[in-house]
Amino acid sequence: MCNCENTYIPIPMKVEKILIENPDRSLRTYDLSFVNEEDRKKFTYMPGQFCEFSILGKGESPFGIASSPTEEGILKFTVSRTGSVTNEIHYLQEGDIVGIRGPMGNWYPLEKLKGQDVVIIGGGFAFTTLRSMIVYMLENRDDYGKITVIYGARNPDLFIYKDELKEWDKRDDIILHLTVDKPIKGWNKLCGFVPTITKDVKPDPTSWCIVCGPPIMIKFTLPVLLEIGFAHDKIYTSLERRMKCGIGKCGRCGIGSKYVCIDGPVFSYEELKKIPDAF
Amino acid sequence: MIKIKKTGLNEFIEYLMNDYDVYGSADVGKKTAFKKIDSASEIRHDITNTHLSPKDVFFPQSEVLFQYSDDGLKVPKKNEKPIAVWGMRNCDTSSLMMLNKVFGDAHQMSEKDMYKDPYWKMKYDNCLIFNQACNEPLSTCFCNWFEGNPFAKKGADVFVVDTGDYFILEGISDKGKAFLTKYKTGEDTTKADLNKIAELKKTAESFMPDVVDIKPLFNKMNKIWDEPIWEEISAKCINCGACTFVCPTCHCFDVSDEGKGKKGKRIRLWDSCMFQIFTREASGHNPRGLSTQRVRQRIMHKYNYFMDNYEQHLCTGCGRCVQVCPVNLDIREVIKQVLDYKLVKNEDN
Numbered sequence: 001m002c003n004c005e006n007t008y009i010p011i012p013m014k015v016e017k018i019l020i021e022n023p024d025r026s027l028r029t030y031d032l033s034f035v036n037e038e039d040r041k042k043f044t045y046m047p048g049q050f051c052e053f054s055i056l057g058k059g060e061s062p063f064g065i066a067s068s069p070t071e072e073g074i075l076k077f078t079v080s081r082t083g084s085v086t087n088e089i090h091y092l093q094e095g096d097i098v099g100i101r102g103p104m105g106n107w108y109p110l111e112k113l114k115g116q117d118v119v120i121i122g123g124g125f126a127f128t129t130l131r132s133m134i135v136y137m138l139e140n141r142d143d144y145g146k147i148t149v150i151y152g153a154r155n156p157d158l159f160i161y162k163d164e165l166k167e168w169d170k171r172d173d174i175i176l177h178l179t180v181d182k183p184i185k186g187w188n189k190l191c192g193f194v195p196t197i198t199k200d201v202k203p204d205p206t207s208w209c210i211v212c213g214p215p216i217m218i219k220f221t222l223p224v225l226l227e228i229g230f231a232h233d234k235i236y237t238s239l240e241r242r243m244k245c246g247i248g249k250c251g252r253c254g255i256g257s258k259y260v261c262i263d264g265p266v267f268s269y270e271e272l273k274k275i276p277d278a279f
Numbered sequence: 280m281i282k283i284k285k286t287g288l289n290e291f292i293e294y295l296m297n298d299y300d301v302y303g304s305a306d307v308g309k310k311t312a313f314k315k316i317d318s319a320s321e322i323r324h325d326i327t328n329t330h331l332s333p334k335d336v337f338f339p340q341s342e343v344l345f346q347y348s349d350d351g352l353k354v355p356k357k358n359e360k361p362i363a364v365w366g367m368r369n370c371d372t373s374s375l376m377m378l379n380k381v382f383g384d385a386h387q388m389s390e391k392d393m394y395k396d397p398y399w400k401m402k403y404d405n406c407l408i409f410n411q412a413c414n415e416p417l418s419t420c421f422c423n424w425f426e427g428n429p430f431a432k433k434g435a436d437v438f439v440v441d442t443g444d445y446f447i448l449e450g451i452s453d454k455g456k457a458f459l460t461k462y463k464t465g466e467d468t469t470k471a472d473l474n475k476i477a478e479l480k481k482t483a484e485s486f487m488p489d490v491v492d493i494k495p496l497f498n499k500m501n502k503i504w505d506e507p508i509w510e511e512i513s514a515k516c517i518n519c520g521a522c523t524f525v526c527p528t529c530h531c532f533d534v535s536d537e538g539k540g541k542k543g544k545r546i547r548l549w550d551s552c553m554f555q556i557f558t559r560e561a562s563g564h565n566p567r568g569l570s571t572q573r574v575r576q577r578i579m580h581k582y583n584y585f586m587d588n589y590e591q592h593l594c595t596g597c598g599r600c601v602q603v604c605p606v607n608l609d610i611r612e613v614i615k616q617v618l619d620y621k622l623v624k625n626e627d628n
Contacts, residue, residue, distance in 0.1 A: 006397045008344045008534075008545070009352060056347045057543050059536050061561070083561030215564065242560045244534045247394050249381055250550070251531030252558050254580070255566070257587035262394070276504045277566070 007247050010054040010099025011039045015092050016074060022157045027125055028090060029066065029078045029160065035097065043103065045069055046110060047132035048238060048266045051102030052246050053077060053089065061085040062243045064265070065103065066128035068135035075100065078128050078160050104246040105265045108133050108210055108236060117145035119203040121221055123152050123194050123213025125160050129238055130212050134174070135164075141173060148203050152179040152194040152217070156187050177201055195220040198228075205229035211237045222269060235269035281465030282445040282472060292319035292365060294462060299363035299407060302336050304329045313364060322365060324441065327413050328420070328597055332527030333364060333371050334378060337402045340524075344398070344534070346544045355398075361405035366439070369431040370422045370597035372410045374527035376434045379403055380589050381530055398547075407454060410435030414479050416486040419598030421611055423490050427596060429483035430476075442475045491615060493582075493592070499617055500583035502625045504575070512613055513574035515606045520551035522600035522610075523577065528593045531557070552576050578613060 013032035021027035034040035045065055052060040061083070067076035081090045092098065108129070118137065122130045130151075137144045149168070153159045159178065169176050179190035179197045190197055194217050203209065205228050211221050218237055225235055241253035241260040248262035256275040258264065267275075283291050295301050302313045303322035312331035316322060346353045382399035413420070413429035422428065432438045436455030440447045447468055450456030459465070503509075523529040533550040537543050550557055553573055559565040567573050585593035594610070601609050 006354060007393045008397075009354065056545070057536050057538050057540070060534065086561065240560070241566065242558050244532070247396075249396060249530065249532070250534070250547075251552060251580075252550070254576070254584065256579075257584035 007101060008245075010052070010056075010060075010101050011043070012036065013075065013098050013100050015094050015096045015098060018092065018094055021078065021125075021160045021162070024157070025090075026081045027078060027158070027160055028081075029076060030089070030092070031067075032075045032077070032098065032100065033073060040073065043075075045103035046107035047136045048107035048129050049103040049105050050129070050246075050265060051075070051077070051100040051104060052243070053079070053085070054099035054101060055085060055088045056099065058088040059085050060101070060244070061089075062104075062240075062246065062261075064126075064129035064132070064238070066131050068132045068139065070136055070139040076128075076131075078125055080125050101246060105261055106263070108238075108266055109208075109268075110136070113137075113208050114143050115145065117204060117207035118147050119207050119209040120147070120149045120151075121194060121198060121209065121211045121213070122150070123217040124154070124158060126213045126238075126240070127151060127160055130210065131161055131164070133210065134168070138168075138171075138174065146204075146207070147174045148177070148201070148207070149174060150177045150179070150194060150197055150201055150203075152181070152197065152213075154181050155184055156180055193217075193220070195224045198224045202228055205231075208234045209236070211235065215240075226269075232273065233268050233270040236266055237269070237272065238265045239267060240265065280447065280449045280468045281459055281462070282442075282447045282468050283465050284445055287464070288324075288446055289319035290464065291462065292316075292322065294464075295363050295365070295407075298360060300358060300360045301363050301365060302333065303365040307331070313367070324366065326366075327415060327417055328368060328370070328599060330599070330602075331525060332374065332597065332599060333367055334374065334527050334530070336362060336364060337375065337399060337406070338378065338382070338530060338532075341546055341548045342398060344545045344547055346542075347538070348542045357401040361407065362402055363407040363409065365409045366411045367408055367435075368413055368597070369410055369427055369429075369433065369435070370420075370595040371527050372408055372434040373422075373425075373427060373431075373595045374597070375403065375408070377528050377585075377589070377591065377593060377595075378530055407436045407458060408434065409437045409439050409448075410451075411439040411441065412476075412479070412483070414441060414483055416483055417598060417602075419601040420486070420596065421488055421491075421598060422596035423484075423487045424493055424611075424614075425592055425594060425596045429487065430480040440476050440479065442472060442479065445472070447472055447476065488611075491611075491618070493614060493618075496582050496592075496614065496618060497586045499620070500579060502622055503617065503620060504579070506620070506622060506624055508617065508620050509571045509575045512578070512608075512616060513571045516553075516570060516574050516608055517606060518553045518555070518570050518573060519605060520553035521603045521605065522608075523551040523553055524549060525599040525603050527595065527597055527599070528581075552580070578610075578617075581610075582614070582617075 012035040016033045017031040019029040050064045054060045063077045079089045183191045243253045244250040246261045248259045253260040304326045310330040313333035382396040416429045436452040438449040450459045531550045532547045534547050558567045581593045
C-alpha cells in the first residue's frame with residue numbers, strides 16, 4: 001500500500017551501514033536504503049524533516065533525518081540508546097529490514113536563506129538535521145553566503161560525524177567552532193557552553209541563524225542571539241517532543257495550539273515567542 | 280417526514296440492518312454505550328446520554344492498524360456495510376463533526392492526503408446518523424452553552440423524535456432523505472404531530488440550565504496561561520483520566536505493538552493527556568510533568584487551542600465528564616471560574 005493512502009504503514013528500509021559514533025557505543029548512525037524502488041522515487045524531503053523509525057514488535061520513535069536530499073538513495077539517522085525502541089535499534093545489524101514513516105513536518109527555511117549568511121548552532125547529538133542542512137548548503141555552496149557553525153558537546157567523544165567535522169574544518173568556505181563543556185587533555189579547540197561561545201564568536205546579526213540542541217541549550221542561546229541583535233524572524237530552531245502519529249492527531253506533541261509534528265518541528269523565534277512554554 | 284408506530288420500530292431497524300451495520304444505545308456490562316446490534320430488540324430507547332460516548336463506533340478504544348508476519352503487513356479491510364447509528368444525541372453528533380475535522384478533513388492540511396486518517400474515514404464517510412431529540416435532558420447537560428439544544432438537528436442525516444406512541448423521522452441530509460424515501464412502510468405525519476414536537480421541544484428546553492455566554496472565553500484564555508488560576512482549578516484533580524475516556528471529543532491516542540517474534544500487530548489505543556507518561560520523553564524530560572500543566576492542557580485544548588485551529592470549542596456540553604469525575608471537578612464550574620477570573624499577572628483589557 002502506498003504510504004500516502006495510509007500514513008500509518010511504514011516503508012520498508014534496509015540497514016546498509018552502521019557507524020558507531022562514540023567509544024561508549026551509545027550513539028550510532030544508520031544508513032538506510034529503500035527496499036522498493038517505487039518508495040525511493042516517492043520519498044522527497046528537505047533538511048529539518050523527520051521520520052518515525054519503526055521496529056515491528058517494539059514500536060516507533062521520531063528522529064530527524066540526518067542525511068541531505070543531495071545524498072540520493074539513502075536516509076541517515078543517528079540514534080542515542082535511551083529507551084526501548086532505541087535499544088532495539090541498537091541491536092540492528094547491517095542487512096536487517098526496518099520501517100520508516102515520513103517525511104514528516106516542515107523544514108528549515110532554505111528558500112529564505114538563499115544568498116544569505118547562515119549561522120548554525122548545535123549541541124550534542126541533536127546535530128542530525130543540522131548535518132543535513134550543512135551538507136545541503138555545501139552541495140549548493142554558491143546559493144549561500146558565509147556559513148558559520150558553532151557546535152558543542154559535553155566532551156570530545158560525544159561529537160557525532162567526527163570525520164566530516166574534520167573535513168569541514170579543513171575547508172575555507174565554512175567556519176567551524178567546536179566546543180566542549182570542560183577542558184580536557186588533548187582537546188585544543190574551544191571550551192565552554194554553547195551560549196557563552198556564541199557570545200564570544202559574536203556572529204554577524206544580519207545573518208540567519210538555526211539553533212538545534214537540548215532544550216536547555218536553546219533556552220540560554222536565544223537570549224544571546226537577541227542581545228547580539230538577530231532579528232526575531234531570522235532565528236530558527238527545531239523542537240522535539242514525544243510523538244506517536246506524526247500527523248497531528250494523537251495529541252501528545254501539542255504546544256499551545258500548534259503540533260510539533262505538523263506545524264513544526266522547525267519554528268522561527270517570531271512564532272515561538274507567541275507559544276507558551278515551548279521549551 | 281414520516282412516522283413509525285413504536286410497535287413497528289423493530290421492523291424499521293431490521294430494514295436498516297439490511298444495508299447497514301447498525302449501532303444503538305444498549306446495556307454493555309453495567310453501563311450503557313453504543314454497540315453493534317444483532318437484533319433490533321437490543322436497542323434501549325429510554326437512554327438519554329449513554330455512559331460512554333459513541334466516538335468508539337468510529338474511533339474504537341483499541342484498533343488494529345495492521346498485522347505483521349513473515350508474509351508482510353496486513354491492513355484491516357473496510358467492512359462491507361456502512362455504519363448506521365440509531366438514537367445518537369445531538370451533542371454526540373456534533374462531537375463526531377469535530378472529530379472529523381481532526382481525522383477526516385485534515386482541515387489544516389487539506390491538500391495533503393497523508394494527513395487524512397484512513398481508519399476513521401472508512402467508518403465515518405458513509406455513515407448514516409439517526410439523531411434523536413432529547414425529551415428529557417439530564418441535569419448534567421449544557422449543550423445550550425455551545426449553540427446546541429435538545430432538539431438540534433445539525434449534523435444529523437435523519438432527525439428522530441419520540442412522541443410517545445410514535446417515532447417521527449425527518450430526513451435532514453440528502454443521504455437521510457433518500458433512505459426515508461426508500462422505506463415505504465412509514466405513515467405520513469399530521470399537523471398534530473408537529474404540534475406535539477413543538478410542545479416536547481418546549482418542555483425539553485425548560486430542563487436546560489441558564490445559558491452562560493462563552494464568547495469571551497477564548498480571549499480570556501489567551502491571557503491566563505501563566506496565571507495562578509490553574510493551581511486552583513487543578514488542585515483536586517487526581518489525573519485519573521476518566522473525563523478524557525468518556526468525552527466524545529477527546530481523541531488522543533497511543534500507538535503500541537503487541538506480539539512476539541516476527542508476528543504481531545500494531546494497535547492504536549485511546550490515551551489521555553491527564554497521564555504523566557503521555558508526554559514523557561525517553562530522556563526523562565517531560566514538558567507536562569505537573570498535574571497543573573496537564574489540567575491546563577485539557578481545558579485549554581477544549582476552549583482555546585481547538586478554537587484557534589478550527590474556530591469552535593472542542594466540547595459539546597454532553598456533561599459526561601461531570602457525571603464521571605470522582606472528585607466532582609465540574610467543567611461547567613471551571614468555565615465560569617475562568618470567565619469570572621480577575622487577572623493577576625496579565626493585564627485585562
